[in-house]
Structure formats: C-alpha cells, structure tokens
Amino acid sequence: MEYKPIRKVVSGNYAAAYAAKHARVEVVAAYPITPQTSIIEKIAEFIANGEVENLQYVAVESEHSAMAACIGASAAGARAFTATSAQGLALMHEMLHWASGARLPIVMVNVNRAMAPPWSVWDDQTDSLAQRDTGWMQFYAENNQEVYDGVLMSFKVAETVNLPAMVVESAFILSHTYDIVEMIPQELVDEFLPPRKPLYTLTDFDKPFSVGALGTPADYYEFRYKIEKAMEEAREVIRKVGKEFGEMFGRDYSQMIELYRTDDADFVFMGMGSLMGTVKQAVDVLREEGYKVGAAKVRWFRPFPKDELYELAKNVKGIAVLDRNFSFGQEGILFNEAKGVLYNTDAHPIMKNYIVGLGGRDFTVNDVKKIADNMKAIIEKGELDVEVDWYHLKR
Amino acid sequence: MEIPENVKKRLSIPAEEHFYAGHTACQGCGASLGLRYVLKAYGKKTIFAIPACCSTIIAGPWPYSALDANLFHTAFETTGAVISGIEAALKAKGYKVKGEDGIMVVGWAGDGGTADIGLQALSGFLERGHDAVYIMYDNEAYMNTGIQRSGSTPYGAWTTNTPGGKKHFLEKRHKKKVIDIVIAHEIPYAATASIAYPEDFIRKLKKAQKTPGPSFIQLFAPCPTGWRSPTDKSIELARLAVQTAYFPLFEYENGRYKINMPSTKKEPKPIEEFLKLQGRFKYMTKEDIEILQQWVLHEWEKLKKLAEVFG
Ligand SMILES: Cc1ncc(C[n+]2csc(CCOP(=O)(O)OP(=O)(O)O)c2C)c(N)n1
Ligand code: SF4
Numbered sequence: 001m002e003y004k005p006i007r008k009v010v011s012g013n014y015a016a017a018y019a020a021k022h023a024r025v026e027v028v029a030a031y032p033i034t035p036q037t038s039i040i041e042k043i044a045e046f047i048a049n050g051e052v053e054n055l056q057y058v059a060v061e062s063e064h065s066a067m068a069a070c071i072g073a074s075a076a077g078a079r080a081f082t083a084t085s086a087q088g089l090a091l092m093h094e095m096l097h098w099a100s101g102a103r104l105p106i107v108m109v110n111v112n113r114a115m116a117p118p119w120s121v122w123d124d125q126t127d128s129l130a131q132r133d134t135g136w137m138q139f140y141a142e143n144n145q146e147v148y149d150g151v152l153m154s155f156k157v158a159e160t161v162n163l164p165a166m167v168v169e170s171a172f173i174l175s176h177t178y179d180i181v182e183m184i185p186q187e188l189v190d191e192f193l194p195p196r197k198p199l200y201t202l203t204d205f206d207k208p209f210s211v212g213a214l215g216t217p218a219d220y221y222e223f224r225y226k227i228e229k230a231m232e233e234a235r236e237v238i239r240k241v242g243k244e245f246g247e248m249f250g251r252d253y254s255q256m257i258e259l260y261r262t263d264d265a266d267f268v269f270m271g272m273g274s275l276m277g278t279v280k281q282a283v284d285v286l287r288e289e290g291y292k293v294g295a296a297k298v299r300w301f302r303p304f305p306k307d308e309l310y311e312l313a314k315n316v317k318g319i320a321v322l323d324r325n326f327s328f329g330q331e332g333i334l335f336n337e338a339k340g341v342l343y344n345t346d347a348h349p350i351m352k353n354y355i356v357g358l359g360g361r362d363f364t365v366n367d368v369k370k371i372a373d374n375m376k377a378i379i380e381k382g383e384l385d386v387e388v389d390w391y392h393l394k395r
Numbered sequence: 396m397e398i399p400e401n402v403k404k405r406l407s408i409p410a411e412e413h414f415y416a417g418h419t420a421c422q423g424c425g426a427s428l429g430l431r432y433v434l435k436a437y438g439k440k441t442i443f444a445i446p447a448c449c450s451t452i453i454a455g456p457w458p459y460s461a462l463d464a465n466l467f468h469t470a471f472e473t474t475g476a477v478i479s480g481i482e483a484a485l486k487a488k489g490y491k492v493k494g495e496d497g498i499m500v501v502g503w504a505g506d507g508g509t510a511d512i513g514l515q516a517l518s519g520f521l522e523r524g525h526d527a528v529y530i531m532y533d534n535e536a537y538m539n540t541g542i543q544r545s546g547s548t549p550y551g552a553w554t555t556n557t558p559g560g561k562k563h564f565l566e567k568r569h570k571k572k573v574i575d576i577v578i579a580h581e582i583p584y585a586a587t588a589s590i591a592y593p594e595d596f597i598r599k600l601k602k603a604q605k606t607p608g609p610s611f612i613q614l615f616a617p618c619p620t621g622w623r624s625p626t627d628k629s630i631e632l633a634r635l636a637v638q639t640a641y642f643p644l645f646e647y648e649n650g651r652y653k654i655n656m657p658s659t660k661k662e663p664k665p666i667e668e669f670l671k672l673q674g675r676f677k678y679m680t681k682e683d684i685e686i687l688q689q690w691v692l693h694e695w696e697k698l699k700k701l702a703e704v705f706g
Contacts, residue, residue: 026487029480056483061519065476068469068516072444072480075467078487080480094470102467202442202465202481203490203498212468214456 001191003249005182012174015144015181016083016109016167017042019151021052022189023107026078029058029069031088034121035175036111039083063088067095067106074104075211077201079155082106085171086113086127093131096164100135100227102211103199105158105165107151108136112273112324113171114359122360123170125273125325129301129333135227137165137234138301140272144169144179146299149251152184153241155193160237161230162199170274170324171360184249192248231303238300256305257312261287262294267318267349267375270296272334275324275356275363282368291372298334306341313347318379320371324357331388350379353388361392407594409435418461420453423626425616425633426505426532427453428590430462433501433530436600439464441499444478446513447471448505449539449618450532472512474502475520478527486526493526499604500527506547507537510573521580521609528603528610531573533642534618542621546571549641550687551670551679554621559678569690574613578647583608586646589615591633595644595655602646615642623674635669640695645702652701659699666691 010018016039020028030040046052056073060066063084070080084092089110099106114124128138139154141147147169154165169175184192200209215223239254246252260280262268269279276297283295296312296319298305313319323332330336335353342348354371357363371391378384398410413434420427426449434441441464445451451468455461469477482492482500491497502520509517509531517529536554537543544554549570553559557566577585584606588596596614603610615636617629624632636642637656640663644655657663666688670676679687 027480027483029476029483054487054489056487058479058483058523060476060479061515061522065473065479065516065519068473068476069480069483071469071473072467072477072482073484073487074480076442076481076484076488078484080484095473098470202467203485203488205440205465208439208460208462208464208466210454210457210460210462210466210468213454213458213460213466214451216456219457 001185001187003188004185006185007180007182009178010144010181011038011176011178012144012147012169013038013176014042015148016151016169017046018183019148020081021046022184022186023081023152023155023193024079025081026054027056027058027070027073027080028082029060029066029073029080030082031060031063031066031084033063033085033088035113035171036083036085036088036109039109063091064095067092067099070106071095071099071102071104074106075102075202077196077198077203079196080106081108083109083111085111086115089127089131090115093134096131096134096136099164101223103162105155105162105196107154107158107165107167109147109151109167109169111171111175112168120359121171123173123274123324123357124359128166128168129325131166132302132333135163136302137163139165139167139299140301141167141169141174142274142276142297144174144181145251147174148181148183149245149253152189152193153245153253156241157234157237159196161234163227163230163234168273173274188248192245235303235305253299255308256300257308258297258299259312260295260297262296262312262316264292265294265316266292267320267379268294268296268312268316269320269322269368269371270298270334270338271322271324272298272301273324275322278363278365279322279368282365285365286369286372291376293372304337304341309338309341310345310347313342313345313349316349318350318352318375320375321351321353322356323353326355326358350384352378352384354391355388356391367391408597411435411438413439413463415461415463417455418453419455420449421620423619423629424453425590425618425629426450426534429532429614429616430503432593432596433503433600434462434464436597437499437501437604441465441501442481443467443501443503444469444474444481445503446474446508447539448508450503450505452539471508473516474504474508474513475516475518475529478502478529479520479523479525482525482527493604493607495605502527502529504529504531505538506531506533506535507545510546510571518580521577521582521611524608526607528612530612530614532614532616534616534621535570536621538618538621547573550690551676551683553675553678563678565678574611577611582611584610584648587613587615587642587644589633589637589642589644591630591637592644592656599646621675624672628672632669632672635664639664639666639669639691641666641669641691643695643698645698650705652698652705654698654702659702663695
C-alpha cells in the first residue's frame with residue numbers, strides 16, 4: 001500500500017492518544033494528572049465512539065495502580081499503555097522497576113512537568129530523568145509529530161528487546177499546543193507494528209511458571225546483567241527501527257542524536273525535547289549572523305547514545321549542554337551524562353552546562369543567542385567561566 | 396500416594412495436588428495450607444498474583460515454584476491492581492474469565508498487604524467490578540518482616556513493634572474489620588473462611604468462582620512463628636477462633652448475610668481458650684482479656700443481627 005499520510009491538527013496529547021490507538025493497544029490503565037489528562041480522555045472517547053475494538057480501559061485509583069495494572073496486563077500478554085506526569089510518575093517509581101525487571105514492553109507517555117513544591121504544572125524534565133535508573137528506555141519528543149512517531153516506534157523497540165519505554169513530551173508546549181501531525185493509515189501501522197509476540201504469558205497453562213520470584217545472590221546479578229544486555233541491544237534496534245520508519249513514512253529516526261547543521265560547527269547546543277525546536281530556529285538565525293553553530297538533539301536518553309556523542313564531540317570545539325532539569329548537589333543531568341561518556345575518549349571539547357527553563361520559565365531564541373556569545377568567548381579564551389550556569393537567575 | 400477409588404469417592408475435597416512438596420513455609424503454617432486448598436479448588440488454569448509477604452517465600456526462590464499454576468510476584472501494595480490488569484488483558488484477548496471453565500485470576504495476599512498498604516488497590520479492584528478473586532490470608536501481623544503489627548492484629552497481641560514490657564505496652568486497637576470494608580463496596584460475594592474447615596473454604600472458593608464480578612475471602616490462617624504457638628496446634632487454634640466467635644464464618648451474598656459457624660444457638664466458648672495456647676497474648680491482664688471478650692461478643696451480636704435481618 002502506498003503511503004499517504006493523514007494530516008490532522010492535534011495537540012501533543014492527542015497525538016499520543018492517536019498513536020496508542022493506531023498501535024492497537026489492548027489495555028490502558030491510567031490516572032488523570034495535569035497536563036496528561038487529555039491523553040486518557042481521548043482514548044476513553046475512542047472507546048465510547050466505538051472507534052477501537054478489544055481495548056480494555058481500567059480507570060484505576062492511582063498512578064501506582066496504573067502501572068501495576070499495566071504490568072499485570074502486559075504479563076498476561078496484552079499490549080499495554082499508560083500516560084502520566086510529574087507527581088504521578090514519581091508515585092509509579094517502584095513499579096517502573098517492576099516493569100523492566102519482569103521484562104514487560106509497556107509504553108508510557110510522560111508529560112514533563114515540574115515537581116512540587118512549589119506546585120507547578122509547567123515544563124521541566126527532572127521528573128522523567130529521575131527515573132533514569134529504572135531500566136526504562138526514554139525517548140524525548142521535540143514536537144507533536146515526534147510524540148506520535150515516538151509512541152509507534154517505542155512499541156516496536158520495546159517488544160523487540162523486552163524492556164518498557166517512555167515517550168516524553170513537554171507540558172503545554174507540546175501537550176496542549178496544536179500542530180499538524182502526519183498520521184499513518186492503520187493498515188500501514190499494522191505492517192510496521194504487527195501484534196505483540198510476548199516473551200512469556202501468564203495464559204500459558206501447560207508449563208506453569210512464576211515471574212519475579214526471590215532471586216538469591218547466586219542469580220540476581222545475572223538478571224541485572226541481562227537487562228543491561230537488552231539496553232545495549234536496544235541501541236541497534238532503535239537505529240534499525242528508526243531507519244525502517246524513515247523508509248516507510250519519510251521521517252528518519254536512525255540517529256539517536258539528531259544533528260542539525262553541525263558539519264562545520266565550532267560548537268553545538270545539546271539538549272532534549274521541545275526546547276530543541278527553539279534551538280534549531282536560533283541556529284538558523286545565528287548562522288546568518290556568521291556563527292558556526294549547530295544543534296544536537298538527544299532523542300534517546302536511555303539507552304544513552306554514546307557512539308553518536310563521541311562522533312560529535314570529536315569534531316567540535318565546544319558543547320553547550322542545555323538542561324531543563326537539575327540533579328541537586330551536582331549539575332544538569334544530561335551534562336553529567338555527556339561528560340561521563342567522553343572522559344575515557346580522546347574527544348574533549350569544552351563543555352558548559354546551562355540550566356534553562358525550569359518549571360516552565362520561557363526559553364527563547366534570544367536566550368540561545370546570548371548563550372552562543374558566552375560559549376564563543378569561552379572557546380576563544382580556552383577556559384570556562386563557570387561550569388554550571390543557572391542562566392535565568394534573577395540577580 | 397495413590398488414593399484408592401472408594402476413598403476418593405467419599406472425599407469432598409479434590410484429591411489432586413497442585414501445591415508441591417518442598418515449599419519453604421515454617422512448620423504448622425496456616426497460610427501454606429490455605430494456598431494448597433486454593434490450588435485444589437481451582438486447579439492449574441489459574442493465574443496467581445502474590446505480593447510481598449510470607450507466601451513470596453513459601454512459593455520458593457527462582458527457578459523453583461511450589462505452585463502448579465502460573466504466578467506473578469508483585470509489589471506489596473499492588474495485588475488489587477495487578478489482578479485488575481491481568482483480568483483486563485484476558486478480556487481484551489477474548490478469554491473466558493471466571494466461571495466453571497474460565498481462567499481464575501487469584502490475588503493471594505497477607506493481612507498487611509490487604510488491610511494496610513494494599514487497601515487502596517483492593518478498594519479500586521472491588522469497586523471496578525473485575526472478574527477475579529481476592530483472598531486475604533489473615534495471620535494477624537506482618538510475618539515476613541519479622542512479626543510487626545498490622546491493622547488486622549487483635550487487641551492485646553504482642554508483636555515486635557507492640558511488645559509487652561515494664562510499661563505494659565502492647566496492641567491497644569481492635570482488629571480492623573476488613574471484610575466490613577469490603578462489603579461496603581457492595582460486591583456480589585464476600586466470605587470469611589478458616590483452614591480448620593477446609594470443606595467450607597473450598598465450597599466458598601467454588602462459589603466465588605461461579606459468581607461473576609469481584610469476590611473476596613478472608614481466610615483465618617494461624618502462624619505458629621508469629622503467634623508463639625506450638626506448630627501442631629494451628630488447626631486447633633483456627634477451630635477455636637471460630638468456636639469462640641473470635642473469627643466467625645459467614646458469607647455475604649448480594650446484600651444477604653449468612654452465618655456458617657459457630658452455632659447461633661449456642662454461647663461461644665470463652666475467648667481464653669483461644670488465647671491461652673499462644674505466647675503472643677501472655678502480656679494481657681485480666682482486664683485486657685475482658686476488653687477483648689466484650690469486643691468479640693459485641694461483634695458477634697452484630698453479625699447475628701445482620702444475619703437475622705438481612706439473612
Ligand atoms: C513498599 C514496601 N514496603 C515494605 C515492604 C516490606 N515488607 C515485605 S512483606 C511485609 C509484611 C507482609 O505482611 P502481610 O501482608 O501480613 O503478610 P505475611 O508476611 O504476614 O504473610 C513487609 C512490611 C515491601 N516489600 N514493600
Ligand atoms: S512466619 Fe508464619 S505465615 Fe510465615 S511461613 Fe512461617 S508460619 Fe507461615
């Protein structure tokens with residue numbers, strides 16, 4: 001079948017809901033939280049209108065139970081989906097480990113929202129990055145299109161390596177902002193994403209088994225190692241699935257870090273999620289003004305794209321890491337990770353960490369320009385002013 | 396051992412075993428006996444979800460399992476939610492759930508995992524009406540972590556965090572009536588059961604299987620380790636709990652109450668008979684025993700009234 005996209009103007013949240021529908025998810029268990037709510041409302045609407053078949057919607061009593069129910073459903077062989085944000089994700093934390101430990105390919109959309117207190121419903125990546133070590137893959141979407149594509153690809157990757165995946169979009173900037181999204185006709189989605197073939201299922205009664213029993217010191221270690229092996233395998237699977245997606249639907253995701261005008265760049269801005277849209281726009285403006293700059297958008301944070309980062313770092317003099325998140329007592333989380341990767345390599349560009357946009361603080365093209373000037377000066381001088389720059393601070 | 400056909404015919408409890416020897420429960424463990432009966436009643440077309448509790452250990456470490464049925468070990472507070480998810484998946488995939496020939500989804504959790512940390516998920520499960528059975532085996536404390544009080548621990552009981560001592564500090568709260576909380580959800584079927592009355596227990600399990608919607612059974616399951624009782628007295632203790640009306644057996648079915656045991660005509664035995672076999676009650680004074688006795692009789696009267704009016 002020839003690919004003719006269906007163009008719809010939708011919010012990031014609706015893009016997520018449509019993707020779940022097109023992925024033919026079988027169980028959705030979810031609990032509402034701003035700004036995630038419209039994802040699960042839309043899915044409920046699909047059911048109410050008879051637009052989906054065989055989809056069980058479990059309106060649970062908490063996010064902890066949402067993830068637990070998805071885990072039960074996935075262990076019983078279903079394709080399971082949920083969505084949450086901030087406090088909800090934090091409440092799920094224990095169960096996130098359970099999903100990866102039981103090797104269940106659940107896909108969840110997390111709407112990046114700042115953690116309270118103080119209460120905030122606005123964009124901030126600390127919620128999802130705090131789940132870094134749970135064994136979940138993490139895909140950061142720049143725009144609504146990437147939310148849609150990300151969900152479809154994540155299911156495929158997750159079901160190949162038997163690990164859960166999180167698709168992350170930013171509060172309001174994407175979740176509630178409408179944009180054109182090219183959707184894929186159902187038959188082609190089905191071709192790209194066939195029904196799930198579970199690693200195991202609780203409905204296999206001929207050879208009873210148990211999942212998650214006590215793992216003594218004699219075995220626990222190997223279970224962890226296998227998760228790491230699956231994460232390593234995921235890098236290749238992600239590239240392959242991303243390439244296949246590009247060949248089928250014209251948008252190539254084979255690179256775990258998307259490079260934008262980096263070929264001859266002196267230095268690049270690196271970051272994740274919606275803020276990279278702003279950065280790309282700023283790169284165009286700066287290029288016109290004669291700056292040799294580019295953007296490096298980290299699409300997959302887990303598994304971490306080490307090879308792509310190394311390739312990039314070899315060819316630039318500096319990297320400005322933009323973190324819309326913070327690990328207290330240290331620095332921005334992406335900055336920390338990126339520095340860590342490069343230490344044992346021969347690529348050592350000057351790296352500086354700019355903490356930006358926390359709790360939805362506006363981050364504009366103008367800000368990127370200011371950062372460019374600062375980076376330029378640092379590179380010329382060959383030395384950092386500060387390593388971690390709380391860029392917006394009211395002084 | 397092969398059971399002779401003529402004996403087999405007289406058994407009201409299924410002869411087949413689906414609970415293997417070699418499980419790791421303590422001697423005299425009521426919970427392990429309960430699990431054995433559940434497996435007898437439901438057979439291997441069953442999916443168990445077991446949260447953190449003694450039964451996690453009883454089932455055995457990887458790669459072993461004492462259960463001849465599929466088992467998903469889950470987090471402490473999630474039994475209600477996990478069985479909801481399993482049931483939803485089975486439905487999405489078109490399986491028959493519950494009923495004589497359907498798949499049985501069974502949540503098997505301790506009193507701590509039910510009355511306390513898991514109460515929210517239990518409530519969600521009941522209220523949403525999933526076709527699954529939730530069995531709370533009640534050993535009246537957190538045994539797996541070394542005998543700490545739970546909401547289901549009775550008045551006067553010693554536990555490691557309600558110890559008896561010079562200042563006479565022990566559990567000052569009556570047992571939380573989880574079954575009443577469950578019934579408040581107006582589910583189709585709820586019952587109490589005891590390992591001392593296996594025929595009654597299995598009958599209730601079968602009823603739960605036949606009744607669509609969520610069912611709940613609270614199973615009284617003595618724990619010699621935590622109760623400081625002789626390992627060969629577990630059945631006797633479970634029977635005394637019923638005979639003293641400390642743990643009466645009854646059913647709640649679509650708004651109707653029915654007492655199964657003890658007899659509503661006879662006076663219950665004095666509570667001391669149940670208490671005296673257990674080290675955990677040794678710090679109780681005469682007044683304490685009287686307080687507990689009054690509570691037991693009060694609750695018993697309440698139940699009798701309910702059965703009378705809504706029987
Ligand atoms: C979130 C969480 N908190 C605490 C624990 C530790 N924990 C494991 S089992 C248990 C007690 C279980 O008690 P109960 O449900 O009554 O079952 P029993 O051990 O008596 O069989 C506790 C506190 C845990 N596993 N998870
Ligand atoms: S501690 Fe009690 S409940 Fe736990 S296995 Fe031993 S006897 Fe059974």
